[in-house]
Amino acid sequence: MAGVKIEQLSKYYTIHNEQIKALAEIDLTIPDGSFVTLVGKSGCGKTTLLRLLCGLEQPSRGQITFLDQQQQVVQGKGRVSIVFQEPRLMPWLTVEQNMALPLFKEKDRRRVNQTVTHFLALLGLKKFRDAYPAQISGGMAQRVALGRTLCYDPDVILMDEPLGALDAFTRKNLQAELVDIFQTQKKTIVFVTHDVDEAVFLGQRVVILEGGKILEDVAVALSYPRNPLQQEFFQIREKILTVVMGEKPTKIGGYSQ
Numbered sequence: 001m002a003g004v005k006i007e008q009l010s011k012y013y014t015i016h017n018e019q020i021k022a023l024a025e026i027d028l029t030i031p032d033g034s035f036v037t038l039v040g041k042s043g044c045g046k047t048t049l050l051r052l053l054c055g056l057e058q059p060s061r062g063q064i065t066f067l068d069q070q071q072q073v074v075q076g077k078g079r080v081s082i083v084f085q086e087p088r089l090m091p092w093l094t095v096e097q098n099m100a101l102p103l104f105k106e107k108d109r110r111r112v113n114q115t116v117t118h119f120l121a122l123l124g125l126k127k128f129r130d131a132y133p134a135q136i137s138g139g140m141a142q143r144v145a146l147g148r149t150l151c152y153d154p155d156v157i158l159m160d161e162p163l164g165a166l167d168a169f170t171r172k173n174l175q176a177e178l179v180d181i182f183q184t185q186k187k188t189i190v191f192v193t194h195d196v197d198e199a200v201f202l203g204q205r206v207v208i209l210e211g212g213k214i215l216e217d218v219a220v221a222l223s224y225p226r227n228p229l230q231q232e233f234f235q236i237r238e239k240i241l242t243v244v245m246g247e248k249p250t251k252i253g254g255y256s257q
C-alpha cells in the first residue's frame, strides 16, 4: 500500500519555442487507501499529472514521493498502474491471458491461475475467460483492463477517464463496481473524469484543476454507496460545477452554496 505526496510539481512543454505550463507548482497529498477524483476543463493538466505519477513523463520541477502506511518514504517508485480510456488489450490473447500479462515473470503458474480466477469472478468475467477482445463488449473489455491492473496488484491505481467511452448503463454499473473494488481492495485510486456526477459518486475528494493549478480540493463526506438524488450529493456537485465554470454560487435546493 502507498500514498502519494506531490510537492511543487511543475511540467512545462515547449511547442514552436513557446512554453506551455501543463502543471504549475502543484502540492497535493493523497493518503494511502484513498480515492481522489480529478476534474477540470480540457487542457487543465489532468492527464499530465497522471503521466507524471506513473513515470511516463518526468517533472520539470518538484517531486513525487510515495509513502507507506507509516508515512515512510517508499524507495524508488511505488507500484503504480494506469488504466486508460480505451482498454488497450492484446487482440491475439484471450481475456484470461490479457489479465495475466503483468504476472508473466511469476514462475508459480498455479498462483497466476488463482489470481486471475479471483479477479475474473470479481469482475463478472468468468464466462468470458477464453474469449478474445473482439468477442466481448466495450464494457467487458474495460473490465478486463481493470482486471489486468488488479492482477498486477499495484499500490496506486491511476485511471484516465476509464469509463468515458462507455454507454450510460454500463458506465453506471462499472462505477458501482469500482466503489466495491475500492472498498474491498483498499487501493489508492486517482481517477480523472470530465463527469462531475461520476467524480462525486466515486471520490472521497474531488480536486479541481485549472490552467495547471489546483483551484479547489473538495471533500466528499458521503458514505458509499452514494445516491446522486440525495440533497447533499446535489449540493457538492453544484459547488464543483460552480468552481469549474467560474460562476457565482447559485441558490440550490432552497439555500445558498
Ligand SMILES: Nc1ncnc2c1ncn2[C@@H]1O[C@H](COP(=O)(O)OP(=O)(O)OP(=O)(O)O)[C@@H](O)[C@H]1O
Binding pocket: 013, 014, 015, 020, 021, 022, 040, 041, 042, 043, 044, 045, 046, 047, 048, 049
Ligand atoms: N506531449 C505534449 N507536448 C506538448 N504539450 C503537451 C503535451 N502533453 C500535454 N500538453 C499540453 O499540456 C496541457 C495539459 O494537457 P493535458 O493532456 O494534461 O490536459 P487534460 O486536462 O488531461 O485535457 P483533456 O481533458 O482534454 O484530456 C495542454 O495545454 C496540452 O496541450
